[in-house]
Amino acid sequence: MLSNMRDHLLAVTEIQRALGAADYQRAADIAEQRIGLSSLESHGASHMAPFMPKPMQDIGTRMHKAASQFALVAQETGADGNLSRAVGALSKVTEQCVACHAAYRAH
Numbered sequence: 001m002l003s004n005m006r007d008h009l010l011a012v013t014e015i016q017r018a019l020g021a022a023d024y025q026r027a028a029d030i031a032e033q034r035i036g037l038s039s040l041e042s043h044g045a046s047h048m049a050p051f052m053p054k055p056m057q058d059i060g061t062r063m064h065k066a067a068s069q070f071a072l073v074a075q076e077t078g079a080d081g082n083l084s085r086a087v088g089a090l091s092k093v094t095e096q097c098v099a100c101h102a103a104y105r106a107h
């Protein structure tokens with residue numbers, strides 16, 4: 001789980017770098033594949049979830065959904081140039097990181 005966490009942080013960094021470079025499609029792809037709903041299989045969510053209390057799982061689900069939502073917004077930003085909307089959508093992802101870290105520890 002912790003290596004998955006480190007990849008989440010790296011992914012957020014890469015997303016911000018892509019946004020800064022106006023590479024919105026890349027920002028969308030990273031978000032969807034590494035944090036979004038498409039990442040669930042690759043990071044073994046179904047193996048980890050049973051070890052988490054239900055409210056913790058729910059925060060994780062909200063994070064995956066927020067990342068997929070961000071990916072859609074980032075693609076729209078590629079068309080309409082509305083960067084502030086994309087940044088706002090990204091904060092909905094990091095809010096879930098913060099919420100879970102504030103409430104849970106691995107040990």
Ligand code: HEC
Pocket residue numbers: 002003005006008009010012035056057059060063093094096097098100101104105106107
């Ligand atoms: C569903 C809960 C949950 C969510 C959501 C979550 N984390 Fe974590 N994360 C944890 C827990 C639990 C730990 C272990 C903390 C501890 O035991 O001190 C952790 C640890 C980490 C660590 C430290 C890894 C290490 O090597 O020690 C990083 C970095 C991290 N998370 C990044 C993120 C980022 C970035 C996000 C959002 C994109 C995120 N996490 C979302 C639960 C979560």
